[in-house]
Amino acid sequence: MKSVYSNFLRLSTLCLLGVLLLCTAAGLLFNVKLLPGGLSRSMLLLPAALILFWGYRRYSSPLELLRSLEEVGYIPEPGCSRLQTVNQVRYRRKKGDLPPVYPNGWYRLLDSHLLLRGELKNITLLGEQVALYRTQEGQVYVVDAYCPHLGANLAVGGQVVGNCIECPFHGWQFNGEDGKCTKIPYAVKVPEFAKIKTWPSCEVNGMICIWYHSDGLAPTWSIPEQEEITSKEWVYRGRTEHYVGAHIEEIPENGADIAHLSQVHGPCAISGVDLRYTNSKLWKFVKHTWKVQWQPEPEPNNHCSQMFLEHALTLFGKHFALLDLHVIARQVGPGLVFMTFKHDFLGSGVILLCVTPVEPLLQRVSHSIYYQENMITAIPKFILWVECKQFERDIMIWNNKKYVSKPLLIKEDSAVQRHRHWFAQFYSENSPRLVFQQQGLDW
Template sequence: MGRVKNATLPYILSFITLGLIICLFYQLYLAITSQFWSAYPFTELVVSFVSISVVLKFMPILFVKTDLFVPFYNIAMYPPKRSNISKMEWANEMMRRKKYGKLPFSSKYPNGWYSVCRSSDLAKGQVKPVNILDKNLAVFRGEDGVAYVVDAYCPHLGANMSVLGKVIRNCLQCPFHGWTFRGEDGVCVDIPYSTSTNTTYPKQARVNSHIVMERNGVVFMWFHSEEAEPDWVIDPIEDYEGYYEAGQITHTINCHISEIPENGADFAHFFMLHEDNMLAGGDMQITKSKLGKLMTHKWTPKNWTVGYGEEKHMIKFDLHLETYFGQSSIRVPGFNEMKAEVRQMGPAYVSLKIDLGLLFQGYFIQTIQPEEQFLQRVTHRIIAKPHNQLLLTKLYLQSERFQFERDVSMWNHKVYQTNPVLIKDDGPIRKYRNWYQQFYSTVAKKDDSAEINQNPKYSQKSAEVVQSTTSDKEVTENSIIVNGHADKSGWKKPNDLDW
């Protein structure tokens, strides 16, 4: 299964680094106070305060929990000042007002591999509930060590088997009446109170079982709206077991799934959102202040290419980063020059390979779980070589988090533009969208076509999504069918609906 090992060496190196920082500040403290004490009697207090502040700034990074969850309503939601509206209430109101746009896709979700959980989070005999693609699923690991994904609801009387369900050998037992379903194919193999043999059980006594693949420390399930078999796989990371798990951060985002990886083709957004100091945080109100200008970044995408043949599901490019003090030409050590090899595989998986020698060698792995059509759960994991001390590795993870949250600030509030007005300097956005169309089936399923362009309405008092409804006639008139490429004469523009 290839699980990443938890190394102790990075912690040891981090403590050594902190010790060196403390010694450095102590020597600096002795030097400064001996020179300026007579002239400036408060020098000792000032130097001591600065030294303690720096150490306290770095210490939490080492011990901070790096398995975080950040919901969408925590990012770029600013209730009116001097009001008693909570951030959650304001987020629900903003989501209610949001326009989602008309989507040029023939099915509700793109076909591909989707992450359901980390491999290390699923022990033998364990069951986990997962909400993805408008489905409630049960993910469990059998006694053979293999991960299985089945529909959560028992066909008998509808119990949710992901809650209190029990793993028996390589099967999942319903907690309500004990019906037991085989993980491999979902067939019911035992009804404990039945006087019949399992060969005479009803044919309907089964649950849907999904194709599963474990790779790069993640349990993936295959989805295809027409139930076709997988025609590509996620590439394995070379020597994956030689890395250790340094942490992960998960965000929920209120947008369409295609908008998130499209960011890599949007070259023009880098200087607006990501030029400012990454350590200034993800709040755009702060990053645009003087604090955000203490350190600046220059991002340069290069060699952006679309895969062909066996690699048609891939996009590759290199992302170069240069970091400077303020607006000067002096580079920042550790962040001065960085190159990431970016690989997108399918609609919901992106990896960034970074090699900075002794400072950092590892990967950022981004996976997207579409819980609903306009609600995405995005996870960033970081794995690193054991000789990379944990302090700097966690610093990189926090930096990635802050940069990503600036994008979330845009996604939470934007509308999907089917025909955007672009200039040549925007980057290969149209090329990306044409490539992305391949993951949608040519013909939509009946249960998808009615929902493709429906915008979720958010209740002001709760985060529950209430779907709008349209008549059969409206559905027929407003569904958009695209056969894997853009019609140069322009997509059919649906009539505006009263959402």
Template sequence: MTMREDSPAPRSPHRAADDRDPELPYPNGWFALARSRELTPGRVLTRRLADEDVVLYRTRDGSAYAVQPYCPHLGAHFGAGGTVEGRNPMCPFHRFAFATDGACVSTPDGPPPRARVDHHTVRERNGFVLVWRSHDSSPPTWEVPDTAPAGVTPTASWATNIHAHIQELTENTTDLRHLPVVHKVTIWKVDPVRADGPYLHTSLRLGPDGPSLLRKIQWDHTFLLAGMGCLRIELPLPTLGLVIYLWVMHIPTGPRRTRLLMATGCADIQPSPHARTALLRYPVHRAIARSMLWTAVHKVRDDMRIWNTKRYEPRPRLTSGDDAIGFYRHWARQFYPAS
């Protein structure tokens, strides 16, 4: 199930002009340009990354690839009518074919020229197609991890566009002060933020704010941030024998523009060895994942009112209780070019 996407974020009349905002470059890292189910064999998709088009395609054997968009022959865009034949993407203008290593391998009426298209590095993890992006086109320096057990993939998703730099969104994970103010939740327990190279880990125990009866409801959330692009939140429900996975993928699409892709999945804490039992529980898993997605979308829309109108403060006046934000900003430096 894929929910209807929100419309692009409007330019806020309360926001200063773009050229007055402090500038942040695009970060290096892995970015989820599509869900795996969107990229069927033979299909071509165009997605935006760091103010450039990236063309995704899947060969008939199921492998996913990503190329720069323009044919080196006469500049046609592979995403504007391009096709895939076997393992080769075909230019829509003159049907030049290119191998998965980028080399032109055939034309309709003669030997192929010495031409090639550049490929991006691609990984598929937990139902997402991720593309590596770096400021100097260097190869990946770290891998995006599996963020859920094998076979657990999203069954519901939603996406929107936000007028803010990607760092503003991912920094939200460590901004504990906004949780009771914006989301009306009570924080019961916080584990210190821990960095492991390009990965950031933390966990929170949260509950709804309100009458004492509601305040007895508490949930443990475990957060894994892999670079600035991939956030996974794990929410176990032991009384139901279930665990919910929420993926929040951030994709920098242009100057102070971020595409936000949220997706949810649900699984048994102890998977049944019997295929029939697993099949019968699948509709329950989908319903719970869908419910979790709606809840998460509601919370994110509260954040969007802030994101779409705020500006980035390069030297924030932090106070006690903001230690995790300072920690996050120090950790985030590794994804930018050295100054």
């Protein structure tokens, strides 16, 4: 029942495509005059078939919006390229009295479908390089990218052999389970101390995550499974990826910063992402309004917090209750957010919002949407697109702001202070701090 809609759409598109191709073939081969004008008119059916096929592929494939750092959130400086602007802003910006840069917790590395069996990838996160690979049996392992022998990058030219990863330089093999070296092609015996660092990892909700703790502690909590994703009741409909030039804590803190919602996210999404123009008169007749509450969860889920968000849309000052949307954004640890929504007509689904530090003041942020399968794909894709536009407005603030350790808050901002207190649990004594080096911040 749940896939009746998509099967019907697929079948009807294929039928129409078949008819168009048959008509074209008949016109070309037998000069059958299916359309007035004969052969030349029949040939017009071919581009029509191709356009139909292209349109169907566009419609049914997941949305992918991947943005580089310089594409979003910077105002180009006169005479500078986008990249030069980014480097200048990052170089001269006041950094403020920053908290430690890598909080303890689980972080997303990659969406599961982007790592095939036998595939190997090099990923930068937390100021480190890791090699991520999937065995032929489907198991995922994460190890340090640099070989302890002479430093080659295992993910650049290396290969997956059974449970092991083989270095491209001298052929040493390391087991992803415990990091032990299992083979040195030119040695009689593999010494006991030959080992590579492994990272605790897990695969859940269609993504591969790794655990980081500055003291090397094992995971103290696990990532909750979204059952609708595992059971395929909700299916993948697209993803976005952005880079944000800010401290990681700025991003989740946004959920507790209630006052910014009407200022930054009030203007309609179509009015763009450049905050200089979002309040243009042209789009004044559409407005988003938000009501938000933020609160931490009690033990044993004190590593989680929840934001309850009620969204309403007004057109010419008139409220359309049909478009009201209730969202629960559950923050799980420092780097994962589950935004679930339910709507009587628009259906239900989840956006997995993941923030992964690449380096101290650079975050990779992904949004992946999973939605009930029997809903037309345009709905989840549109929701993801709107979320993406609203998020890009925040990026413009984050990329240019300074972290204020002692902010000037008023009573109405109290959730910001409570959020900072809650977030502090993810730092420990040895959490690394930014060593200030202006020349080290170039992108």
